[in-house]
Amino acid sequence: MLAFVNAGYLAVWKRPRVVDSRVGCTVRKARSFPHMREDSIVILDTRVSADKDALRCVLQRASSRGSVGLVSLKRQNWVKLICGASTEDVPLVRNLALVYTLAGVDCIDCAADEAVVRAVRQGIDTANSVLDRFELSQRQPILMVSVNDDEDPHFRKAVFDPDRCPSDCPRPCEISCPADAIGLQGVDRAKCYGCGRCIPVCPLGIIDAVHYTRPIEQLVELISRMKVDAIEIHTRPQGVAAFARFWDRAGAVAMTENDTTHTLLRELKLVAISFPDMPDLTGEMRKMHLVLGHDAASHVELIWQTDGRPMSGDLGKGTSHASVRLAEKALDGVHSLGLPGFVQLAGGTNEHTHVLLQQRSKLLTAAQFGGVAFGGAARKAVRPMLTTQNGESVEDLEQDWRRLADAITAALQFILPN
Template sequence: MISVNDDCRDLHFRKAEFDPDDCPLDCSKPCEKVCPADAISLKHSMVDGERTLSDPLRGKYEGGVITERCYGCGRCLPVCPYDRIRAVSYVRDPTMTAELLKRDDVDATEIHTTGKGTDMFNTLWDNLSGSINNVKLVAVSLPDIGESTVDLMNTIYTIMEPHFKGYNLWQLDGRPMSGDIGRGATRETVSFAAHVASMSERPPGFYQLAGGTNSYTVDYLKKAGLFQSSNWNSGTATSEMASSHQALIGGIAYGGYARKIVGRVLRKIPEQFGRVHIEDHPDHLLEALQEAMSLVGPVKGYIPSHSKPFMKQVDRQ
């Protein structure tokens, strides 16, 4: 899937940035502690061949933001006691994105929109329209903008429908990049789903939740009668719809919470390996897969006993 945005104000398309040379050496580095993605690393540099840990006011910091890990949650911004961290936003180049959509290994695209009107979405869609039918699925991710949310969705659908022949999916982004916080975050996104489900004029397509999703989300959706699930039995999927006609949500995107899981496993890999790829450490990869199964299982309707043979098979490989 290729992600693209129509507005630089979209929180998903920003990175934290700061110059470690600007950081006072007596700083307690709260940015490191608060980052859920372990995307900030500050270490004392070497001075005259010796570490400066014994004299913390000598030398300087090295490191900063690990760009490929940062996903723009923004939690480091308010905790910096010296106000040295800034957020750098960007818009993905639509021309480059259109070329990527022509690749054989790309079958879906995700369009993030801020809900600040549809002019920018329309412009982006025009830029992508020549390549859009190379993909099978277009997902539109949007925030809760109140009573006008469904009107916005219908306008977007009207823009897309004449040009796209594949599947469309609506990703309801209730509380962006906050799933690792806890129950409160998922209540907010489930409330967004309930609001959309109550609107009879909502546009066609599949619906899934994002933003504020975590291990509590499935239970909250079921209690609200909003969750569609499938039970897998002997390799056959059977739909198990909630009794409510508003069983709208058929999928869940785990972003920040999934990163938290992987980060927790990565931190167990000995430091001497440095920055690593989890695929190079089979035991830790298996642990991460088991954690992922605990999230995906309730969504896919996996029966718990079915996950054990899968794990044994992975272990043998």
């Protein structure tokens, strides 16, 4: 609500939920408040115009990055947004996709869930509608879904019985949750992305983590039906056997659907393998590449994602170090074995990661260094603009130009750091 005092009376106007500032800047307000003085209407009109100018300015800044997508891997400035492999908060994911598409992100990584994928598509489409309105080029970031080959911390949900909580509990679980997923009714499954921070702080120790693996049959169908561009496979130390089982089963399922692995790969533009540090990292990478086989090397781009310190980028700038060190280690493996693909940072990345990369020229000068993926830090940066005071997602974000401009500005620190 906006209020203006003029000549001893109060005129109140609620911002109309419209994108086009031409609608209602003067006409609608004049109809709603026929008693409103002309100078009040001018103030309102000026405010809307200023919001539009702010949004136009930040969109033009974002457009200076140029084309997005796979080309950024070769330019070594690839940026991926991680919505969360377990995040099923559809309104939030839609707004994240909207903001980061407008900011110029190359790839949006989300849960392998149909509703979530649709939300990403909707966010991208809405972003392009905004770009059309401002006569700027549309963007089509790569749409990626994350899957796991075995038990993995990215694929779990916190759970507890709220009836067991004492009435005087200080609720450290709720305070520690970065997703606002914990309330009086327990855990909101859609919002929880499995970071696990609530588990050790519970004074009664009643919070557990439930792990899950999505059926491969659903994944294959999702890729085909929803036109998914890329998949990311999360694997664990010495987990090549599980990785091989997953890849073989995906191929077997594809063939039972009158398809082949070869054709399935043709539907994808990119395959990413996400892994933490391992004792024999180079040897494990070689085995994983052999599992993928010739088809993967021939038909899709390959990313080696270094998950330095999983789901920690929003905790502080120091979390970046683990991912940078692991990326250097992985890059040595790629070079020594002559493996295809690009090395990309993740796991602990945040706005400080760019500073570290500038200090570690070994990565930036390597031809097979692709870029950076941002998760918790990127979501945290825009969260104040994307959610209400109650923690719910803002509806029709694209209709609030000032809020949208502020969100894009926050996102640009990850995409255009200089």
